[in-house]
Amino acid sequence: MRKLIAGVVLGFSLTASAFGAGDPEAGKASAAVCAGCHGQNGAAPVMPVYPKLSGLGETYLHNQLGLIQSGARKIPEMTGILTGKSDQDLQDMAAYFDQQAMPIGKADAALVERGRQLYRGGNLASGVAACAGCHSPNGSGNEPAGFPRLSGQHAEYVEKQLLAYREGERSSGGQSAIMMDIASRLTGAEIKAVANYVSGLH
Template sequence: MKKLIAGVVLGVGLTAMAHGAGDPQAGEQNAAVCAGCHGQNGAKPIMGAYPKLSGLGEKYLYRQLVLIKDKERNIAEMTGILDNMNDQDLQDLAAYFNAQDMVVGQADPDLVDQGAALYRGGNMATGVPACAGCHNPQGVGNEPAGYPALGGQNAEYLVKQLNAYRDGARDSGANASIMMDVASKLTDAEIEAVSSYISGLN
């Protein structure tokens, strides 16, 4: 019995380590500088074009912070902000924002049906896969794979990012090629509809 308990404790410990090495409390110290654009706790950005950072997934957040710091993902508004942070700082920051609750918005009622169909079933005629396949039917993402939680994200930000993937302007990161391929098959109307739907996905 003791061996069984020890095995369970060890398994849980290893799982926790695998999912994130950051310390949310330590991350809170560095998060103050982020509030100016992303809002308190990263949940209410000052503009719709800025992302909500709360609850996106620790692995995804960490990877994006590294890309931004290394200037592989260029975001003008982020210039210099991460320069003095080390790798542990970035992990802590990712852990902190991931621990915050996402504030879900309100989708445009006129776009819900089209957006839901695309998110859940894709578009077989044009080869667009269902967003739910990677980002989960409830929009909570896939933490082990590093796929972000999308449910509740600002629609304006999502439109901006899907266009950036489609145009090739956002091409960094492990999953960029997947998103570039998906976005290349989306029409403007589909991008608007699915982004609106995701913003209200709970």
């Protein structure tokens, strides 16, 4: 498990687009259309199952936009939104959103301790690696490797994505092998707990 993660991280970071290659000012105009679902600056989605885009990391955002545009990652609500945009447009949009502040949510106190244990220490009994290993102890992510910020993300969105990884519904991109393996070992209760924890993680 640890060898798999290390190998994918190394391989992905060597092939990922150079971070910091986008122009936030150029991306601002292209990103305006996103406000209808993701809110002003990508920080206040109209529904909690939609992700906050602000501060996620330019490398991660650029990769995901590319996957969505190509159809490799299927999101019905995004159909046609990225049509006609160049790779540089996507890079600029990613740079713009990455510079926006991610508001932190408030976690459910009843789930925090279980979520904290999973996030920081994983579950040795079931072979679940600690989330902090890739996404950092404070949830700020790992920009060079393309691992997104989790701190402040809506719990409902994180839960939805972990379930999608577990069911094999989200399998595109260089990081999917890691996430599908981890999610396959998580129970529904564990997914709910760790998703709640990261929503209020500082």
